[in-house]
Amino acid sequence: MRRRERMVKMPPIDGSMCKTEVAEVDKCMMPECHTIPCMLTPWSDWSECSVTCGRGLRTRQRMLKSDPSECTEELEQTEKCMLPECPIDCMVSEWSEWSECNKSCGKGHTIRTRMIKLEPQFGGSPCPETIQRKKCKIRKCRQKAKEDRGGAGNRRRRGKQGQDAPVEEQQGCRMQGWSSWSDCSKPCGGGIQERFNAAKKRPRAAQTANCKDRKEIRACNVHPC
Template sequence: MDCMVSEWSEWSECNKSCGKGHTIRTRMIKLEPQFGGSSCPETIQRKKCKIRKCRTKGGGGSKAKASGAVGCRLQPWTSWTDCTISCGGGLQQRLRVAKKRVKGICKDRREIRACNNQPCYY
């Protein structure tokens, strides 16, 4: 019996609000190969994304450049959410909320990662 997989999920949102980031999509293993059947194809795909260039206000010090914006202050990262599924490839996310918003520059950040990539055994 050959491996059977689900359809691909929709692509996730870009994990960066500016600059270079990535987006992922997943699919689940419905049936593991048995008795010499063909092996399973990949269950996670990742591609690059770039929303827009990150801007910094002119003349700021290195601290301003490192944060991506002058006056942008962010809360610490939240904990990763529970994985969307227990096996077969799911997603987790975490947020970093802006404390102080500077006119269109300072925005919340979100990261997404794959989780529970091990096959499902039913």
């Protein structure tokens, strides 16, 4: 219901009452109560992304100002958010076993390697070294010159540059010569190559320790994968 009123500004001169209505009441029609729409606050600002790098989520909310029984409006929204990619550190495998010494006598070296399993990305930590080398010393190399006693067969043998021949040849040990280097054991990330020098003729004397097959090792393909 609704109502309106008015006032008498000037009554009749004879003092009688005004014969007119000074108030009216009327029916009014409003929507059915169960159809009143939800009253909602504006959406809040989006929250911070749920992660500090990479892909995450963010949310925003709003609240009910009125609470009709059948309000179905959503009060929270979620969306994806994308930040710069997360740094990925370099990953390497475990160290291999130390290789054999590359010399059969005297001072040499031995190496060990490890492989790069994952390259660094997006500013991650760089890769550490993939090849390590350390000294190795088997025994002293002995060189022995035979005394020149006047016979041609007993003359001291000399190398190409006039140096005494190694003890292996002086004692009747002859080597076949170094083979070609083998293929690298790895295409990248640090591998090894080998080459061999086998004894061609061994002396019959008991001192055969200095007449052994030889092997040399060197690093190869040390660039990261």
